[in-house]
Amino acid sequence: MFQIKTFNAIAPEGLQRLEKEKYAINESDQPQGILLRSQKLHDYAFPESVLGIARAGAGTNNIPVKACTEKGIVVFNTPGANANAVKELVIASLLLSVRPILRGAQWVQTLSGDNVEEQAEAQKSQFAGTELEGKKLGIIGLGSIGAMVANDAYRLGMEVVGYDPYVSVDTAWTISRRVKRANDIAEVFSTCDFITVHVPLMENTHHLVGEAELAKMKPTTKLFNFSRKEIVDTDAVLRALKADRLAGYTTDFADEQLLHNEKVLVLPHLGASTEEAEVNCAKMAARTLKKFLEFGTIKRSVNFPTVEMAFHSPYRLTIINRNVPNMLGQISSIIAESGINIDNMLNRGREDFAYTLADVASEDEALLNQLADKLRENENIVRVRVIKNQEVGY
Template identity: 45%
Template sequence: MFKIQTLNKIASCGLDRLPRDAYESASSISDPDAILVRSQDMHTMELPGSVKAVARAGAGTNNIPIPELTEKGVVVFNTPGANANAVKELVLMALLLSSRPAIKANAWANGLAGKGDEIPDLAEKGKSQFVGPELKGKTLGVIGLGAIGAMVANLAIQFGMDVVGYDPFLSVKAALSLDHNVKIAETLDTVYAKADYITIHVPQTNDTKGMINASSIKNMKDGVRIINIARGGLVNNADIIAAIDSGKVAALVTDFAAEELLNHEGVICLPHLGASTPEAEDNCAVMACNQLRDFLENGNIVNSVNFPRLVADNPIPKGGTRICIAHKNVPDVISKFTTILGDAKLNISGMINQTRGDLAYNITDIDAKIPEETLRALAGIDAVIKVRPIFG
């Protein structure tokens, strides 16, 4: 029986992917095999040694202490693309709101309450203060062309916009999904120079934190409109407020409210609505639970943010053992595995290994149940982080 701790409410359609005869899930559970989380901050949590994996029902993992978990061999999963459509639609709304001051217009119109038959004439006279440009014919700069960025770029083309995108890590899959009219820029400065609107779709890292700042804003068009539905830390709030005050930036729409941004002219703050649709929550929950189940039952890793992708297509040998080993990517480790198994007279029926930077992950199938002393010998190799047997 696998025990799963849920740190947030996880959609039932996701938990239904975990068979009740083999899984127990609850918010309060001792010695869990894995954790399912959405937004709860895990940085101050003390996780028991029983935890083998953490699955985030969403794309961002800033709430998870990834370096610490990696050192313990805990695999961290996320669900890229599961909420992409929800975020894409919010970006579209943000683009429109950055152009057409509908929120202010609505507040002004509500202020006409009580004026009765005068309202139509007053509305006609007052509407001129809420003029804003159309999207058609304008240039949208898309920074980051992953699942969400590519969808936004394609949608903007349908709206009649010119689109220039930038992504130094553009995948083949993402490239193939892009409308042929999307132009790919070689540098960020090219995007800044051409774009009337800029939308950001990159993770927050040491390299991207504060990327929208006084220096980058200088390279942008006067009157640029900026959309940030990705991560709050990507934008330097003090710098963008100064740019709005000077007229350099016409508008900021952000999904990350902060004290200095609230009630500021030219800023629209949303309360982190990116994935706040029932469809997105369901998609993320299903994807997270499927990935977690495949890892716990088969040792497979798909969509991990810290360990390499590795999928064994063959089933675990009946009566045998699948040995899953997280280890450091250093020379001579695999030969040590095979030596230990050979000395124990255990036949290897299959082995696959994959690396990701300084880390590696190995799946080895043997035709018998592995003895405890052999597991201890494997775990005792200096480069080995974690060893987990799965019995067929």
């Protein structure tokens, strides 16, 4: 029985993926898995039992990823599960940036009398706007969300240019051939009428849009940030807006500095706030954690490599180790010295750590547990698990 701890309200459709015969939810203070949304875990004392954490969402800034990696805790997210929700909000914000729809709707509510229709017709010119068709949209980051925004913006008649030096092959296939690929990020900053940013927050993306980048933009450009607050330098944006070097800024991250500015639209972090997105994220998070706990499979991890291998042997060893020379040789030797045959083996590294799946022919669980203890004696091995194949016949 796997023990799972949840933080926040996880959609029932996700929890239903964890069968009651195999999983207990919030019944122990020694969980093997954690499911959460936005709860901050930086001050959380992780029990030794925790093997994996799955966040029902894309960002993992609320999780101490580096510390988890050192402990051999695999952190997962759900990229793409909320992509459509964010995409729709970005498209809506693009429309709101050129048509004063909100101001117009609020103004109509102030009217009174028998001739409301005539009053509205007579004064509607104060809410005239412009159109998106024919304008140039620059998209920085062509992941799941950026790719969707690119395709829909093109269908609205916009000229779309995207920049992402790391776009995946799978995502590239989904992007319309009519979306132009920028050779460098400066092309996006200097040529576009609208710029929207869709990149994860990392050391090299902190303040990706700052003073220098804003200086490259046309004074009529409007900027959108639905990624993370820290991607854009708020102080630099305010200076650019005040000096009329930037026409507008829309963000999904509330900041007191940005309030009560007619050139700024601030939303209360609504990007993934749809019923569908919450369900999709919960399902993906539960499914990912389930496969990891039951089979040792790693997919959609932010701190360990993707490692998947068919499981046909009686038992499987999963090994997290520091990515130093000859570790695979040492692991193989220790297994061989125990008199156990390896049926299949897969090893992948990611930065300072590596992950190994080793399927073995032995059905002697006591012997395998002794082997696991022997592996743990190696100072560069962080965590070892012994997983029994639950398929019929073992």
